[in-house]
Amino acid sequence: MKKIQEEQLENQDIEVRLVIEAIYQKYGYDFRNYSQAHVKRRILNRLNASGMTSLSEMIHEVLYNSKFVDLLLMDLSITVTEMFRDxxxxxxxxxxxxxxxxxxxxxxxxxxxxxxxxxxxxxxxxxxxxxxxxxxxxxxxxxxxxxxxxxxxxxxxxxxxxxxxxxxxxxxxxxxxxxxxxxxxxxxxxxxxxxxxxxxxxxxxxxxxxxxxxxxxxxxxxxxxxxxxxxxxxxxxxxxxxxxxxxxxxxxxxxxxxxxxxxxxxxxxxxxxxxxxxxxx
Amino acid sequence: MAHRNKYEAVVIGSSAGGLHALKRLFLGLDSSFNLPVIIVQHLSADADNYLINILNDLGKLKVKEADEKEEPAKGYAYLAPPNYHLLFEPDRTFTLTIDERVNYARPSIDVLFETAAEAFKDRLIGIIFTGANSDGSKGLKKIKEFGGLTIVQDPDTAEVDSMPRAAIQTASVDHIATIEEIAVILNNLSE
CATH class of the missing domain: 3.40.50.150 (Vaccinia Virus protein VP39)
Incomplete structure (x- = not known):
């Protein structure tokens, strides 16, 4: 059971890197030096909300669906703020x-x-x-x-x-x-x-x-x-x-x-x- | 079965009633206990260093707020700063974010536990304490899936029982115990 989890994690991390790479190569937005844990959470949240079944499917969307890319860029933007924060x-x-x-x-x-x-x-x-x-x-x-x-x-x-x-x-x-x-x-x-x-x-x-x-x-x-x-x-x-x-x-x-x-x-x-x-x- | 030297970190999620629970846990730890302890305690966004000072004054572990990029060290306990999520990177350093609340909470226990499970895999101990919500249940489940050890405060002995009850319903739990018993378990698992 543990082995399966670790292999899934390894594959998932590779797929997340490929999504980021696709965004970079296609649109020039570079998230490769962002916090990995953060970017992964954001991308997996989008995966869950999108109804897609895999990150590999998401790579296709990144390349061919600019509306989806807008969503993903919004996910990867830091949007939580308030007036006179702190x-x-x-x-x-x-x-x-x-x-x-x-x-x-x-x-x-x-x-x-x-x-x-x-x-x-x-x-x-x-x-x-x-x-x-x-x-x-x-x-x-x-x-x-x-x-x-x-x-x-x-x-x-x-x-x-x-x-x-x-x-x-x-x-x-x-x-x-x-x-x-x-x-x-x-x-x-x-x-x-x-x-x-x-x-x-x-x-x-x-x-x-x-x-x-x-x-x-x-x-x-x-x-x-x-x-x-x-x-x-x-x-x-x-x-x-x-x-x-x-x-x-x-x-x-x-x-x-x-x-x-x-x-x-x-x-x-x-x-x-x-x-x-x-x-x- | 769990044995000494296997574990490399302890993560604790704690909410309503947590101050008292954390104090009791720290008091029960041996002076030789030296696994890094990383804690999410739900606090108000503008809370000060009160909890850190109280736990530090117990003289068990050195207690500080988790800094971004910091790598947890033996003999230390780290608290997530109020109003920030605390995450583990794959290289086991901390990241702080101001992302949306998760389970109405920032910091969220699930966010710490899920990222810690991926970073430490089967070398992690996850503990859920008293609280009035269900934050931490999913994270504890993930710790178990990666082969880590899962412990929940006995709901019958918790100041507020809904968080430990939710954890027991969601995750497969290795130990359901009183705070004092949890301290003994931890002492036995520290090298």
Whole structure:
């Protein structure tokens, strides 16, 4: 019995690698350096939901059915997010990081891996309340064009608003959260004025390169899905995008400690995983 | 039959009533017990280090939160961070994700157990403690399928019995025992 299980596991792992390889060769999206355990779970979940009987059948779908590929890319995107996720992080931005940015005549922010945009709009609200938004440019990127489309719309199910509002208050929000959206019975649409200085675009951290120099990079809960080699590639992108004194914000369970670029940064607010790029000696 | 030196890790799933159960288990462990222990305890998303500190202060295993990419070491116990799933990679290092809740839970016991079963195969011990849901049942079944050892807290002695009862219904279970008996079993299986 044990032997059968182990052989099935071996075959399943080979098939998962073939699915990933097919996506890469056909569409250029590269998941080969993502967490194996994670990618496998996502692909098997899709297999169960699809009614297909095997991963080998899925490879055929990947090659010939672009609708199915859209689904699979959505499965492999990191879509779980919320406005002001980890309120203490946004409070730290407001109280400790914005005063550093205030001296700049123009502020550029890169939000890498922005998913459906909740945290980008959180940043826009924060900047507005601190009178910085009018001289800020935010680049919000994700590899998945479908998710970037959602992000641009800035419309969220109304049943999520309560959670967003609680986070907003905890993060030091100065107004009523309801000031920032209009609503019908089903959805809440964030104000267009929040979108004014945001450029949403596709950018793939795995395969694309640096596109701008920015003062602040936010990339939270993305690196945890990558292996060490890919983490290093991405941190190098951030390093190359930031001037000395630039700020890098990671997710609460991510850190630079094991990166080859650790020496380029100093922890600024260690608890919130906020780093500052060192000045040359 | 199970014998010493066979097992390389212990995974524990615990929910409502778990704090007390984990404390009792740790108190029952010999000072020589040294298998790495990896725990999913359902907590609220903004829970602090309270549970880690309490278990650490018992002076049995060194207790810490599981870090991404970390490989569990002997003499340590690891807790899944609140609001993250904890997975094992095939190379037996940890991955954390913020994926959707599984069984209404993040961290989910099934997610840890299923990935641990694939990483450790028959060298894993899986334990289900007290709780008010059925998370962990599928994971425990998978541990058994790969030849691991499965243990469930006796529901009659659990603070909340539905999670251990669900596990017993779903998986083939090697031992149904009190917390103190489970500690003795673990002591005997540690090298």
């Amino acid at each position: 309120p203490s992080f946004y409070l730290a931005l407001r109280v400790e990081i914005f005063p550093l940015l205030k001296s700049y005549p123009f502020i550029k922010i890169w939000h890498a891996g922005c998913a459906s945009g909740e945290e980008v709009y959180s940043m826009a609200i924060l900047l507005k309340e601190e009178d910085l938004y009018s001289r800020t440019q935010i680049y919000a990127t994700d590899f998945n064009p479908l998710i970037i489309k959602q992000a641009k719309e800035g419309t969220y199910p109304v049943n999520r608003i309560k959670e967003f509002a609680v986070n907003y208050q905890k993060s030091g929000g100065k107004n009523a959260f309801s000031d920032y959206y209009t609503t019908d019975n089903e959805s809440a649409k964030l104000l267009d004025s929040l979108k004014k200085n945001i450029v949403f675009a596709t950018h793939n951290l795995v395969t694309d390169s640096v596109f701008a120099e920015v003062n602040l990079v936010i990339c939270r809960n993305v690196l945890i899905y990558f292996d060490r080699q890919l983490q290093d590639r991405v941190i190098r992108l951030f390093d190359d995008s930031l001037p000395s004194g630039g700020i890098l914000c990671l997710g609460s369970k991510e850190n630079l400690q094991f990166s080859s670029y650790y020496g380029e940064f100093n922890p600024l607010i260690a608890k919130e995983k906020i780093y500052i790029k060192k000045y040359p000696l």
